[in-house]
Amino acid sequence: MSEHARRYGPDLVEGRIDDIRQAPSGFTARSFDASWSPRSVLLATGVTNRRPELDDHTHSEALARGHLRYCPVCDGYEVSGLNVAVLGSDARAVSEAEFLRSFTDRVTLISTVSHAVEADLRRRLERIGATIRLGPVKGMRLLAGGLEVITAGRPEIYDAVYPALGSSIHSRLAKMLGATATEDGCIEVDRHQRTTIKHLYAAGDVVYGLDQISVCNGQAAIAAVAIRNDLWAEKQSLWPHEARRPS
Missing domain, CATH: 3.50.50.60 (FAD/NAD(P)-binding domain)
Known part of the structure; x- marks a missing residue:
């Protein structure tokens, strides 16, 4: 999957996000030695079986x-x-x-x-x-x-x-931002994988539902389309970055 992703140009970074906060432009996410300022965040932090x-x-x-x-x-x-x-x-x-x-x-x-x-x-x-x-x-x-x-x-x-000893649900970052979670700790989302925090999305085992790779992939696809559409609704961006004027 990493090789597949690299064909489309994203930066793949290994690390652990320790802190995430809302910012005027979206969010600020920090690890031990780096930070990022994304407009949207998709959490797929999963669970750990006990x-x-x-x-x-x-x-x-x-x-x-x-x-x-x-x-x-x-x-x-x-x-x-x-x-x-x-x-x-x-x-x-x-x-x-x-x-x-x-x-x-x-x-x-x-x-x-x-x-x-x-x-x-x-x-x-x-x-x-x-x-x-x-x-x-x-x-x-x-x-x-x-x-x-x-x-x-x-x-x-x-x-x-x-x-059957339960799971530790990795929803700490969502809770840090104030997103609503279930009593067990699963992040609550709507049918487009949106959390209760604007531009924060969640998919996979960290969301309540059937913990299956195929389900996770489907949720990620839904979230990706929602992220694109939500950003487009706020600021339309054409390719290339300026609208082509008619000659």
């Missing part, structure tokens, strides 16, 4: 081998008929277990706490025939045949483990 306690090497290897997965919507079909576990204790974890149950009849919810799962959530799991294991999770080991999860009970090996 990880189970695994060292970086084991985590990467488990992902590469398909024994650790984060998105049932993305790849649930790949675990069809396999022995699958979901890590979590809340309604979101139960929903993931229910989603995966349409692909396999071997689904276990491993609670991240030692007390029993809430009664209404337990009934939902019992309704689909899922197994419930009490936590907390004391350790995980990557083995040749899968990912071993260790709790107070007997260790069990699973073909795939889905952590």
Whole structure:
């Protein structure tokens, strides 16, 4: 995608924006050693999935081998008929277990706490025939045949483990500008990806919705057209930069 973008002349800069403020011309965005003054800003800062306690090497290897997965919507079909576990204790974890149950009849919810799962959530799991294991999770080991999860009970090996531990949503810059966000922290946008701050747009996982690359790409396309149209409405600019006069 970077090579594709470079064909059209933008500057691609690696860095971290630490501060962004509104300015007369639009915004001022600053990193540690540079600043920019854009007329519009599109935030695609995403989220970070909360990880189970695994060292970086084991985590990467488990992902590469398909024994650790984060998105049932993305790849649930790949675990069809396999022995699958979901890590979590809340309604979101139960929903993931229910989603995966349409692909396999071997689904276990491993609670991240030692007390029993809430009664209404337990009934939902019992309704689909899922197994419930009490936590907390004391350790995980990557083995040749899968990912071993260790709790107070007997260790069990699973073909795939889905952590349902929530996400950290990177909406700090939007909040810094006063943009409205959901209780979870997702940036609120209209159907053209506009936030509640003029000329500030957002797309991708940082916006509430289905966290999928195809969805992100679609939102980015919508935002790009909105940015162009909103700027045009304020100051029409023809190519080249002066209107061609009739001869």
